[in-house]
Amino acid sequence: MTMPSASSSKSSTPTAGEEEEESSGSSSSRRATTSIIRDEDYYFEDGSCILLVQDTLFNVHRSMLSRDHSSFGAMFSLPQGGLEAEGKSDDNPIVLPGDKASEFRHFLWALYALPHELRIINSPGADLTLLIDIARISNKYSFKSLETWALDAVHEYVNRKPSPLFFTSIDTYSSSSSSLTDRSSTSTSTSSSSSSSSSTLSIESTESLTRLIQLAQLCNHERLLNTMINLLRQLMSKSLQYAYLAMKLADDLDIRALRGSAYLEVMQKSVVVRKPSPSASSTSTTTTTMEEAEGSSKDSEREVTLKEGSIDPQGRLVISPSQRLRLLSGYWNLTRQWEKLRTHPPVFAHSSSCGASWHHHGCTQSWVEFWKEKTKGEGVLEMGLADVLGRLRKVQKDYEKWGSATYMHHDCRLAARRCIGELVRGVEEKLPDYFGDEEGEEDYGVM
Structure with missing residues (x-):
């Protein structure tokens, strides 16, 4: 066999x-x-x-x-x-x-x-499609031992170095708009042979990633799911294509651990996010209207059928109306959250020795002045308005460099450091909540 x-x-x-017509069942x-x-x-x-x-x-x-x-x-x-x-x-x-x-x-x-x-299952020549099929059918018909064996083999396959999921290194996937346009099926530019090769490999890798994360979710295999989420997080920072894939999978499979970071990555990319035309159907394709460079008459408009997740000829990502709403909500909620953080320095419990042997008011004042100065520093202002995590991490770095030339008590300095760290973790944990379907007045509890 x-x-x-x-x-x-x-x-x-x-x-x-033979083929025949019978009314019976x-x-x-x-x-x-x-x-x-x-x-x-x-x-x-x-x-x-x-x-x-x-x-x-x-x-x-x-x-x-x-x-x-x-x-x-x-x-x-x-x-x-x-x-x-x-x-x-x-x-x-x-x-x-x-x-x-x-x-x-x-x-x-x-x-x-x-x-x-x-x-052969544990050899370099293992067939990923074979393993996925075994795991999926085993799950459907409750072959628990066989399912576990196949999923463990899939997890081992994914964790090999270099990753067999990619025929080229991850670094070859550029996030530049020109390469993304080459990958798009609607692009009017002519791709070179090397671009075509990269496009094919990228499509194959995207399909494998999708099947693997769907399998991990279906079978509730936590180790494989966490591995795939971490891999997608690495990929989406290098390519808008993978950021969109992560965003779509997070929505389709309701993966909270992926949703916030994926939406944030798409929002921060330089490519403009575009809303589909109202005339678009409810399917995965949308219709956008593009005006000619000259002339404003109706005859100068032409319709181009674009697929969600593709890049239009103007270099904009095509997304669904619901995704657009979440991105807008996320931008609004994050910018508002930063304004609250900037104007209200985090409060921490002072050390008991601070009140006994230190000027308590001076300690607090020193911390408040540091916070207000660093949250409007040049490095922070260079970041996007909604990049709350990036701005907090920059403040965190500045605090580490602050040195001992401060009027804060030593124990209070340690408490303030922990406070900033907890603030960063709080935003990370609540990140999916910022990208809700509606703009709300929720208090995300990170302060």
Whole structure:
């Protein structure tokens, strides 16, 4: 037995009957217009359970499907009554909706593979698609041990150095608008051969990242999910494409740990975020209107169909209305939060020895003067208005450089340092809340 691939061949063997029109609900009429074939690798002559996945019949052993306390075992134990049991013949198979034949073939490979064949899973030549399919099907049919084994193999695969998820180093993914435009399907410029290659590799990597984080979320595999979130955070700081991917995945899968940082990264990119036209459909494509350089008549307008996540010819990211609303809310909430922080220095508990042997008022005054001076310093003002985390970290650095030339008590200096650190962590934890769907008056509790 050899490891199957997604394009594994199949044999066209006798089917479940010719195409015919029947009004009855029999299994033959259900598949009357479909050409059914037997799988070349997993239609065993001595099999005891026939399954139909898409247009492919698998004949495997019930004892194999009943292992690991799977849902198949529970299904086989149900009484059939007077009806003919499904899975006994090609004409009346057990139908598995929602699965692909290639995925189920990969799953069966894991069930039937010999020990020496399984070694490839932990080798440099491991097939990520194979592992993902095994984990997904195992999760669906409650093969818990097999699911855990496959997910651990996926996690090991992802953590290899250099990462096999990328055919080139992460640093090759530039966030410049020109390279992003080359990647966009709507770009009118001609890409060079090297740009086309980078685009292809980037698309493949994006698809792999999406499938992996969806799998980790589906199977509730915390280690894999955390690994993928950390990887996306690294990638999105280098490319707007990955920042948008992280933002979309955070929304689609409700990943709080990723949402705040992803939205913040998109908001801080130099590419202008663009709102789709009101005439856009509710699907993933939107319509934007672009005026010609000269002329203001209606004839000078032309419509260009753009896909969400792409870059328009003017270098702007196309996003959905709901994403735009969250970005605007985030900008408003973060700028307002910074104004509160700037005008209200954090309060910390003074050391008991400060009041006994130090001028308590002078200690407080020294801290307040430092805070007001540094929060309007040149380094802070160079950052974006909504970059609260960046500004706080700059103040934190300035505090470390403040030295001993201060009228603050030593213990109070340590308390103030902890206070700044807690402030940074508080903003990080509350970051997803800033990017709500509506502008609100919430107190995010970071002060």
